[in-house]
Amino acid sequence: MTLHQLYVALFLGGLVLLASIAATRLATGVGLPSLLLFLGVGVLVGEGGLGLQFDNAQLGQDLGTAALAVILVEGGLTTRFSDIRKVLAPAAVLATLGVAVSTVVTAAAVHWLLGMNWQLALLLGAVISSTDAAAVFSVLRVVPLPRRLSGLLEAESGFNDAPAVILVMLFSVVPMELNAVDIVGTLVYELGIGTVLGLGFGVLGAMTLRRIALPAAGLYPLATFGLGMLAFAAAGTAHGSGFLAAYLASVVLANSGLPHRSATRSFAEGAGWLAQIGVFVILGLLVSPDQLLDEVVPAIVAGLALLLLARPISVFLSLIGFRVPWREKMFLSWAGLRGAVPIVLCTYPIVAGVPDSWRLLHIVFILVVLYTAIQGPSLRRVAEWLNLIPRDTTREIQVDAAPLDVLGAELLTMTVLPGSRLHNVTVLELRLPDPSVITLIIRDGQSFVPQPVTRLQIGDELLIVTTSVTRDQAERRLRAVSRRGKLAYWFDEYGDPA
Template identity: 65%
Template sequence: MTLSDLYLTLLIGGTVLLASIAAARTAHRVGLPSLLLFLAVGVIAGEDGFGLKFDNAQLAQALGTAALGIILVEGGLTTQWSSVRRVLAPAAVLATVGVALSVVVTAVGAHYLLGMHWQLALLLGAIVSSTDAAAVFAVLRSLPLPKKLTSLVEAESGFNDAPTIILVLVFSTTASAADLPGPVPLIGNLLYQLAVGGTLGVLAGRLGSAALRHIALPATGLYPLATVGFGVIAFAAAGAVNASGIIAAYLSGVVLGNSDLPHRAATRSFAEGVGWLAQIGLFVMLGLLVDPSELPSAIIPALIVGLILLLAARPVSVVLCLLPFPVRWREQAFISWAGLRGAVPIVLTTFPIVEDVTGARNVLNIVFVLVVLFTLIQGPTLPAVAKRLGLARTGALREIQVETAPLDVLDADLLTVSIPKGSKLHGVAVFELRLPPPTVVTLIVRDGTTLVPDRNTVLRAGDELLLITTPQSREATERRLRAIGRRGKLARWLGEGGAPEEEPTESTESTESSKPSEPPEPSKLSKHSKPTHSTTQTE
């Protein structure tokens, strides 16, 4: 490659990147998942658009798998272990038994309704059976849902790629149904991939956590690089021993993200940037891979398979898998609807193409159209579905938004608190906050001007407060802010402790429905993040 070729490649790449970033902003403003516009950028830049030719399925498979690993590392870094721990069992069942049920139901429908050969029907069922981590992380974190519900769907999406990949590989390399391996080898392979991949992920995360806490690096910017590097090592090490690199990447990110590491905010910001870059590259590449002229013939099959998946396979698998667990029917209905598909199914279609399976190119077109159509159907309607099922908490993310950035030199946290209309912080004097020492309110931004408060300064709706606290006092500070936001300055006397709000149990649901609605969650912890990511609860 000459320098001229290099400059031209960088020019095209930079233009596509900026176009994708602009598409992400547009998607956020109109309420669409970003992945659709990223795919559109790839299609427009492809052969039928600006003429970029890309049809190397093997390269797409390799790059797509690597991008998924990076996306899952970033997803793990921004996942709270305290939330995931409570839903490990149901998430594991959904990621294994649920995938198998979805494959069977979808394959039966594709075989009898579309006349597909059993191998191709099973292959199609396996490809579309798993929820997509990138799509789930991007969409669900922007919704004011109960943390337990969001964590369950996120954990399922992080775990179910490994069983799906195993099934896709099996169906891609067998010539007929008679050649399929028995259940014992399949289950053994699955257990090996999950166990070894999970173990390597946890080990890499713990090793990285110990190393980064005790090794002083010469520059702050090296800590985020090293953190993501340990996740990549976990992903690659698991793949090298034929275990699940996807599970390893996700769990290493969870361990690292929940460790007391230096420069945590910078690390998460860097990881989000890398995750966005991986998503943009992945979706644009997949958009380039398809031939738009072949897509119209795939619309009807994609609609049929998608409806089977959405209305039969997914609900059946969710209901049967969650029977042993205390998950309410409303939550089960939302989980069924929230089974988003994204990059993973399209990446998985490259496996049969590489193996030269007959009809594999047609499967790619069906899956591509299915992802686009049903992302348009499911993604934008998730807020309305959550509200209809009584799961959405309107205003829960707007009561008080708290932004944290560690001041490493001082071993302190900087918190910014926004007071919206209706908050009971309005009218409270600074001294009446009674924040735990050594927390102090250092600055108030009011009507575009700043003022340094004293103990008698009265807070108003619309104020933005800057507080300095220590990591040890931060949780107590947030609880106190929540308590006052809910019940006012007499919150402690009224029995309000400021604990993060939990969703009601089934036994209390009927009695609570007759009571006046509780005030929204007053304190939330947020971070500079992607437009599709939501603020997360301080727990």
């Protein structure tokens, strides 16, 4: 590639990026997942529009898989564990049993109604069986749902990509051989490895980041995001579920009280948007517009089977035994949004050489466009009809934490020892150099925030926040008053080290 070609590619890439960002404004206003507009940008730039040729399914799969990992890391880093803690069990069942039921019901419907062979039918069922994290997170930003319900949707969309990917890979073998024991064993192994490595990277990463001080605040979001991607890669290398590992590691990291949580969330959201734009534009390029019309009817039939049969059956079967109100089950049945994941998964059978698998890509493309366009804008109305919109939609504040050395501050601790002239000196009389301040006093096992008139006593433990510049002055003042009292300067005592 010449330098001129590089400039042209960067210019076109920038235009596509800005056009996609502008499209999000329109989509958000009507409650429509902006991901659909990203697909439209890809189709517009492709062979049916500006004429850019792109049919490399392997590259599309590689880039799509990496983008899905980024999207899941972003989803995990923006998930509050308090929102999903009580729904982990039903979400896990929805993500496993629900995916299996949805796959079988959809496959049976398209096999009998469309005459599709069993391998393609099972692949289609598996491809569209999981809810899409990017689509769900996009809609939840504009539809205020009860925490339990939104948490259940978030957790399900974060967990169910892994089982869907495993099933698609199993059904993409040519010739396909179905063995229930092998399928269950593969699912258990890959999900187990993904769970262990995801939690392991999350816990160890959080412990490490809490104990080290990075030289710049901007490195913390990079390190946190990098740990999520590292978990994805490690699990994949061990033939486990990288998607599950990435999501779990990110959830642990996001809820471990790490420094600069707000900056990390903002960085993750930006990376997630970039990944969504990139993967949808690429997938839009893969589609041949002239072949879409032939697959409209199969896409509608498969979508109806999913929307009216597979999804409701999977939801109600999976939630047996859980105290989930029927109204929430109805909403979950309707809110099973599909997005990037199904279209990316379509590239797996194409790369594996499954016959007629390009047809699968076009069916899923139409299905995602039609049903997300219908479901997305309708979710708020459905939630209102089911009386699920809470009256109080006030958002909680976000509290951030940062190491003191990153802020140019330092934490000093000291104890007022017997014989010290600090005894009975008030905080105001101590006159620490500005901006030093006593933030906490621990006295007789009880902690409290001191007032200017609070008098220090023997045995008090003081926590003092100061800056790196004034630390030496603060220490000198404390030593001076400890030696000669609050009038230490009158006695020419300036707290020089002994």
